Amino acid sequence: MQKNGMTRRESLVRTAAATAGLGLAVSMSLATKKAMAKVSPQPNAKADNDLLNALLAAEYDAIATYTAGAGIIAGDAATPQATRDVVTDVAVHFQDQHKEHAAALKKLIEDTNGTPVEDSGEAKLPESFPAATATTTDVLKLATDKEKQAAYTYAQVMQSVSTQTAAKLIAAIGAVETQHFIVLYLLVEGFIATTDMTAASPTLVVPAAFVLDGYGTTNLESFAALDELLTLDPA
Amino acid sequence: MTLKNQDNESAIDKVASAAPQSARRDVVHGGAGLAMAALLGIVASACSSDKPGADNGAGGMGGGSAADDADVESLNALLTAEYRAIAAYTAGAGLITGAADSDPLYALRTVIVDIAASIQSQHKLHAAALIDAIEGLAGAPVDEDEAASGLVIPSALTDNPTISNVLKFAAGAERGAAVAYNQTVGVLEDAKFRFLASSIEGDESQHFITLAALVLGLAAPGPELSEETADQVFPAAFVYKVGAEAGLDSMPVDYFS
Numbered sequence: 051m052q053k054n055g056m057t058r059r060e061s062l063v064r065t066a067a068a069t070a071g072l073g074l075a076v077s078m079s080l081a082t083k084k085a086m087a088k089v090s091p092q093p094n095a096k097a098d099n100d101l102l103n104a105l106l107a108a109e110y111d112a113i114a115t116y117t118a119g120a121g122i123i124a125g126d127a128a129t130p131q132a133t134r135d136v137v138t139d140v141a142v143h144f145q146d147q148h149k150e151h152a153a154a155l156k157k158l159i160e161d162t163n164g165t166p167v168e169d170s171g172e173a174k175l176p177e178s179f180p181a182a183t184a185t186t187t188d189v190l191k192l193a194t195d196k197e198k199q200a201a202y203t204y205a206q207v208m209q210s211v212s213t214q215t216a217a218k219l220i221a222a223i224g225a226v227e228t229q230h231f232i233v234l235y236l237l238v239e240g241f242i243a244t245t246d247m248t249a250a251s252p253t254l255v256v257p258a259a260f261v262l263d264g265y266g267t268t269n270l271e272s273f274a275a276l277d278e279l280l281t282l283d284p285a
Numbered sequence: 286m287t288l289k290n291q292d293n294e295s296a297i298d299k300v301a302s303a304a305p306q307s308a309r310r311d312v313v314h315g316g317a318g319l320a321m322a323a324l325l326g327i328v329a330s331a332c333s334s335d336k337p338g339a340d341n342g343a344g345g346m347g348g349g350s351a352a353d354d355a356d357v358e359s360l361n362a363l364l365t366a367e368y369r370a371i372a373a374y375t376a377g378a379g380l381i382t383g384a385a386d387s388d389p390l391y392a393l394r395t396v397i398v399d400i401a402a403s404i405q406s407q408h409k410l411h412a413a414a415l416i417d418a419i420e421g422l423a424g425a426p427v428d429e430d431e432a433a434s435g436l437v438i439p440s441a442l443t444d445n446p447t448i449s450n451v452l453k454f455a456a457g458a459e460r461g462a463a464v465a466y467n468q469t470v471g472v473l474e475d476a477k478f479r480f481l482a483s484s485i486e487g488d489e490s491q492h493f494i495t496l497a498a499l500v501l502g503l504a505a506p507g508p509e510l511s512e513e514t515a516d517q518v519f520p521a522a523f524v525y526k527v528g529a530e531a532g533l534d535s536m537p538v539d540y541f542s
Contacts, residue, residue: 089475090477176539176541177541205483208484212476214335215471221467225489227487228490228524229494232494241509245502247503248504251503255498255504262468276497284445
């Protein structure tokens with residue numbers, strides 16, 4: 051668990067800057083200021099649950115896709131075992147984060163008296179995906195597509211979500227899907243390559259399942275190990 | 286590896302001139318003694334409007350003058366952060382260009398600056414979109430020069446201005462930005478601004494994870510990364526299209542259909 055309470059919560063914005071010698075750029079207190087804002091649309095948790103359920107179904111699809119992909123990678127004898135191992139380890143880590151996303155979405159739906167969709171356990175594969183002959187690279191490309199679609203879907207639904215509570219969770223998950231996407235995309239396109247560190251620490255590749263604290267096991271807001279790794283080297 | 290080391294133009298000028306076609310503000314040029322500085326702090330204390338009929342105590346749908354809209358303050362805080370990020374990348378480019386030839390990442394300095402230029406151009410697009418949103422509420426966007434002047438140079442970086450330290454600082458700042466945007470999503474009252482903030486947050490999140498992976502050794506530059514391809518590392522400035530600016534919904538194209 052990386053949830054370390056208010057000290058860490060305050061520190062990202064304050065100390066991400068403050069530890070580096072920066073002060074706060076802005077400190078807002080919406081609770082105390084006089085300004086008003088147009089609330090649009092009017093909060094409707096029931097309507098939000100339809101959107102949350104669509105996202106939950108996509109998370110279940112992502113989980114099933116990674117399971118199917120792992121099976122394909124395991125059978126891809128033409129790709130070196132070491133490559134398959136590191137790809138599988140990272141894929142399993144991403145899948146674990148999708149499971150956390152699904153759990154958080156399900157909880158919010160239930161908290162607002164909604165009914166979460168059932169997990170079909172089946173991956174929805176695109177027609178052009180060569181399931182019978184797919185390689186490890188094909189699996190990476192498929193995962194890239196799925197993560198990209200998830201990323202922009204999370205952003206797109208934000209236009210319709212009515213409650214700040216749901217919006218905050220959706221943003222906290224969506225930004226992690228974008229991290230999955232960019233890592234996979236850069237790998238597929240040859241802009242980055244794996245290293246011994248990737249193999250040794252696959253869970254650090256995308257270290258947090260959520261951006262904000264309060265939803266799952268790891269988040270970017272409160273992550274002591276990450277703070278340490280990104281500490282500037284002394285002279 | 287196809288990494289190249291061409292010093293055919295000033296890295297600082299390269300970053301400073303990387304203005305996207307639709308960016309509306311001139312780049313902030315860093316001065317002498319450039320140093321990576323940066324990013325933001327936004328503490329958004331929640332004032333929930335999640336209950337039906339909520340209006341923040343001000344007349345519900347559109348009550349009060351637009352210029353008083355609470356979302357303007359939140360959006361201006363994000364705009365301030367974007368201006369500082371733009372200035373910070375200019376400063377960072379200066380440090381990278383001036384790195385000692387004994388720096389372990391010296392051979393990569395040119396392509397790293399190219400990537401920084403690409404990231405900076407996306408921050409400019411974010412700033413332009415935020416200006417649109419603020420002006421749409423009849424609000425007044427913060428002044429770019431004034432906002433950028435708020436940068437503070439961290440002594441840990443100026444004391445040891447290695448390329449690795451610049452990248453660590455940038456990664457930390459992008460991480461802070463992603464968190465701040467997400468916190469702001471939780472207090473913005475209008476869904477269209479929550480959408481904008483989340484669409485930007487996802488991009489800053491990509492900046493963070495890529496910079497972090499590279500500086501922490503979790504990934505190495507790949508065979509296709511070069512000065513010619515650096516601007517393809519981050520395909521879109523927004524996760525979902527914002528105005529005329531494309532998002533990941535249209536680029537890059539799917540591998541499978």
